Amino acid sequence: MTTIGRTRLADIGTYVAFGVICLFFAGPLLWLVSLSIRTSAEIYVSNINLWPKNSTLENYASALNNPLFPIYLWNGLKLAVGGAFGAMLFAAPAAYALSRFRFRNQQLTMIGLLAVQMISPLVIMVPLYRYMDRVGLTDSHVGAMMIYIAVAAPLFTWMLKGFLDGVPQSLEEAAMIDGCTRFGAFMRIVLPLSLPGLTSAFVLNAILGWSQFIIPFILISKPGLLPIAVGIFNFQGTYSQTSTQILAAASVISIVPAVVVFLVLQRFIVGALMSGAVKG
Amino acid sequence: MSQDAAVGAASRTGSRHKKAWHLAERPLVWLAPLTLLLFVTYVYPAIDVIRYSFTDATLLNPEYAYTTDSFKAVIRSPDLPGILWVTFAFVVASVILQLVLGLLVAMALHRGVRRRLPGVSVVRIIILSAWIVPGVAAGIVWQLMFNEASYGFLNAVLRGAGLSPVAWLSDPNIALWSAVIANVWRGTAFSMLLLYAGLVVIPSSLYEAASVDGATALKQFWYITLPQLRPILLINTVLISIFTLNTFDLILPLTGGGPGRATEVLALYTYNTVFRNFDLSNGAVLAVVLLLISIVFTLIYVRLLPREL
Missing domain, CATH: 1.10.3720.10 (MetI-like)
Structure with a gap:
């Protein structure tokens, strides 16, 4: 393999690593945000869609109230x-x-x-x-x-x-x-x-x-x-x-x-x- | 008033000026406020913890007598071996994972920065965010990830993949590892920062010479990167061991030390002894153990630091 090809391959490897890293470190925080914009009905629906069907900011108001x-x-x-x-x-x-x-x-x-x-x-x-x-x-x-x-x-x-x-x-x-x-x-x-x-x-x-x-x-x-x-x-x-x-x-x-x-x-x-x- | 007295007074104010000027030349004067503060809040209480460990004091009763019974009580306590094992496993597993993961992340970032790959700073920001999340919030976050109700993320993923759910927090054999994962999530960024700082200063000529000689990437890692990082790896190990040993705010919202005592680390056990059972003397013995471990780690850290501070 040429040197350039090898470098390209290593770049791809680096991005794969980045992807895994982001998933592990951002995932839990995204899940937290996702839960925070759900209605109480959707909390119990076991779907792993990050963005709920009926997103709401109601929960933030409830917390602050x-x-x-x-x-x-x-x-x-x-x-x-x-x-x-x-x-x-x-x-x-x-x-x-x-x-x-x-x-x-x-x-x-x-x-x-x-x-x-x-x-x-x-x-x-x-x-x-x-x-x-x-x-x-x-x-x-x-x-x-x-x-x-x-x-x-x-x-x-x-x-x-x-x-x-x-x-x-x-x-x-x-x-x-x-x-x-x-x-x-x-x-x-x-x-x-x-x-x-x-x-x-x-x-x-x-x-x-x-x-x-x-x-x-x-x-x-x-x-x-x-x-x-x-x-x-x-x-x-x-x-x-x-x-x-x-x-x-x-x-x-x-x-x-x-x-x-x-x-x-x-x-x-x-x-x-x-x-x-x-x-x- | 005689002339002499007036001259004397004048020269006295003169010397007072001189004295004030001299005072600012003494480092001790500059250090005095901090020294006093730390003496009152750290040194004296630390000595007092040792003193309390030789008493039968409780948190509720101001009276106490001197005795060595609390040491015997703590050593004979049937809970102690379990607590020490949990603490040991939690610290060792967390530290190993934080070292390995921290190094991998640091190397990926280092390569990304060197190759000027777009998106590197985003990755860095994401990792640092996990680090800066308050410990209690991190505990809650992972509580929601591991939760065995339907809103628990990990079990939702497992169910989605057709696998059976895992009792992340309610199985005593698994809960400790769940706590380790949460702690690694939070602690890896610090480990990564230190190791990244170490990677940056490795001269690139070493790698160039090695690749001219035909060394593979794996060999370069083994014979250049690791030896060059050795001092920082050691410093890192000591620091994250202490941080992990003192971890308390993450575990409390995650498991509360349970199920049973499966995740009750030494710091949490000490807290429970003093502030839940009001047993000041036994708690003081445990605090002394924590104190001694911190001192030992500090001494190791100091030995590892370069001579000139």
């Missing part, structure tokens, strides 16, 4: 954005120090951050629940957000440190020679220059916060305070089988914001994440 659902969404947004913002306040100065200073135990600090990231939130939630219960911080967004911040801060620091390593120091050094304090240079030069890195880390951590389940699941029991991740889990428990289509619609609503925001910024986020994971 549930008095708690919009509250779940709002709580999820609040905790996700608040957690990521809080984490940024802790991470930015720490990332600056790790990127710009050379000090003893620097390596150890980075490893410590990594170790913290590896610990399941479940482990720390065991005693934290007890402390928070004692000071009345269970069933409160303040208490939950504190843990969101703590869980996000190490990853935020790693990503930002990786980004700052790539930002040239000459501008801030020039500013400091001109009499700017180090803190002034940090606020007025380093932070604006690291805006792409800050955005990537912020968005990824906000998405992870939106998906965060275990912390609110343990800390919050009042329905009016629950974020969406726990909200749809409770939906699953309360909706009967006959309203699976509404559960599907609610799940789609919970997935779409995370996926859309991520896909818009995916190149930046993935780049920032990989530089942390592989380079260290």
Whole structure:
């Protein structure tokens, strides 16, 4: 066979692989969407047509008309954005120090951050629940957000440190020679220059916060305070089988914001994440 | 006021300025907020978990005494071997599949990008979407795929092909593998991203030299791709092992740990012990086990990372 023919054949093979990959990864999500636009009659018709005969958006309206659902969404947004913002306040100065200073135990600090990231939130939630219960911080967004911040801060620091390593120091050094304090240079030069890195880390951590389940699941029991991740889990428990289509619609609503925001910024986020994971 | 005192005061404000300036030169000052936060929320609680594991504390009663009974109770618990086996099987199967699938996907994407095949970015976006789906939602999605009622996708396909349906979630011998499939669906994208980053940096001259020497594609994969990817494969293995070990939000909506205890992994068992049975001391013992496993994996990961962080 000629080389060109062989390359063609390999191209076809690649597309076959793509087809299988898309089927496996997109299939379940398409099925979810398909269920979410069915009438309750068609849920029980066992057909594998992705597009139902009488498609409807009724289920989305039903989900959103549930008095708690919009509250779940709002709580999820609040905790996700608040957690990521809080984490940024802790991470930015720490990332600056790790990127710009050379000090003893620097390596150890980075490893410590990594170790913290590896610990399941479940482990720390065991005693934290007890402390928070004692000071009345269970069933409160303040208490939950504190843990969101703590869980996000190490990853935020790693990503930002990786980004700052790539930002040239000459501008801030020039500013400091001109009499700017180090803190002034940090606020007025380093932070604006690291805006792409800050955005990537912020968005990824906000998405992870939106998906965060275990912390609110343990800390919050009042329905009016629950974020969406726990909200749809409770939906699953309360909706009967006959309203699976509404559960599907609610799940789609919970997935779409995370996926859309991520896909818009995916190149930046993935780049920032990989530089942390592989380079260290 | 004497002149000396005035001069003294002036020089004191001067030194305070100097001190503030010096303070910003100390890395510790920049690191202090984060350190404090992580100490309060991670280090102290982690130590406290270890302390609680030596008590008879419950979640409901603030009083407790020190004892080693909870360790004995956990070890003697008839549930433990089953839980550990389920956890082990879940983690090992998930990790192997995520590695293999992640590598295949990464190689297909890498080839697609190199050949500039149209549609590569669509494939990439689809895989990343599965990864970014919140864990609970992924559990619900796969619950609907595996469901044995008529709206379950997989059984509908099987019925359509004239095959008998499978009890994906209600057969204890199958449920664990269903959970593995759901977890692989969600986790493969991360594995793929790492391996893709590894593939990109393999010098193409290696492959060119090999094909000049007449090496087949399979040989090139075996003697070039795999050895070159070795460090990243190892790092990847450690990371996805930890992620899988800590998986909790996916399993809860999928099976709730059932049927029976067929899919109750260690993290879920720990949760149930503490927050369902209010048994803080036994739960703390299990949390210590989780903590130790995380620390061991972290140490391995650190050894694998390049020297310069």
